[in-house]
Amino acid sequence: MRLKKPSIPYIAWMVIFTILPIALILYYAFTDDRGAFGFQAFINAFGYTGVFLKSLWIAFISTLICLVLAYPIGYFMSRQKKSVQNVLTMLFMIPMWMNFLLRIYAWMTLLQNDGPIDTMLSLLGIHTTLIGNQGAVILGMVYEYLPFMILPLYTVMSKIDTRLIEAAEDLGCNRLLVMRKVVLPLSIPGIISGVTMVFVPTASTFLVAQYLGGTDDLMIGDVIDKIFWSDHNTGSAIALVLMVAILIFLIILNLFGDEEAIAA
Template structure:
């Protein structure tokens, strides 16, 4: 066995133990009964939670769209700065991620509750109190706050490679700001957009801490259902595995669509 194969062995062991075996266990549990018999009832029972699944996809899509709208201009502006300014900007973007995910979500609970900071400030000017927490909007806000860096970082890594002389050449040829954006900047940044969408949508659609803490019991998501089946009073790992399998299919479909989009962009670039 070559040295390269020996070097790859720990990674192969890690993948088998922590990825392949757990996925096989989920597959087995999803199609078996508690006594070990084969069944598809677990999969069919997932249909009872179609509304929760659709709501999870919808909220994750909204959060992803908001992250794109906020992250795209920020990533572009940051990519046009000096190297020193980019380092400081990226550090500030990553700074909240140095704290616990749970702690950051607790902070938003303090801000959004009826006696929280936001309602107190609004009360000083005669507004409120508003029902900010335990709403779908609070869930989307929590997802945007926690996952926005996952949109900005891949966008920045692509935009920083866009040669400014290309933009200047388009401007010299008479292209206006919108034309330069639609014909130059946007096409060249599409790999970052597709990567950012995938990196935000996948964790957003499977989140459960954010929806549990900021959304209350009326805003369940797929992650909450899985958590309830494995750790809640309604302990049913077989149904939980079936829901997990459906979630994996959704994630794989999302990644497949974005990969196809990447391939089409690459082909278009080759033709040009």
């Protein structure tokens, strides 16, 4: 491959902000605090297996809920007039213009005891604590990342030629069959990029759980944040394991995608 001059800034960018940091993480993960090579950091990192699996689980559930919610929305949006599509896209984008932490603060206020939602539920005779549990954490994640699922799905679906759907209908497909045989296979790339864009950040996010969760809802991102200041090595080892786990997930996802695309 020959390098062209215009690519130099991007290569420099990649080296400084991607390659170097990863090299540093690798260096810290495989050394101890005196700089000697070893695996102690990974042995320490195993102490957090429970949180690790829980974080992946929360990420998985959040991604699934996002997908289930976003798929019909994306389809509905893609079948509207162009002007309506633009308005709808805007409506989903506007909340994202606000800082993510502020939106989490808003949820804290909404969910707290004697807050608006709690008051309404109490009027209906339901007395429960809405905040400080895993459900609240998942709600926060879904709210935060739903637009990242909707947008790729909508983009891919709006490219589906309406004539294909009409043809399927002419050939006797009912609406369900149209969805299964035409829309679903053609929207696989959208699903894959949506799942990627939701799963990866939710698995590694921090602060959301600290704000919406209770005493048991720390996620692996929070652990890395807390451990790193006192112990660079273990922090880096956990981060590295997380990166590898996400990488494996993405590889599997993409394999699955390719097969589907061929089958379709």
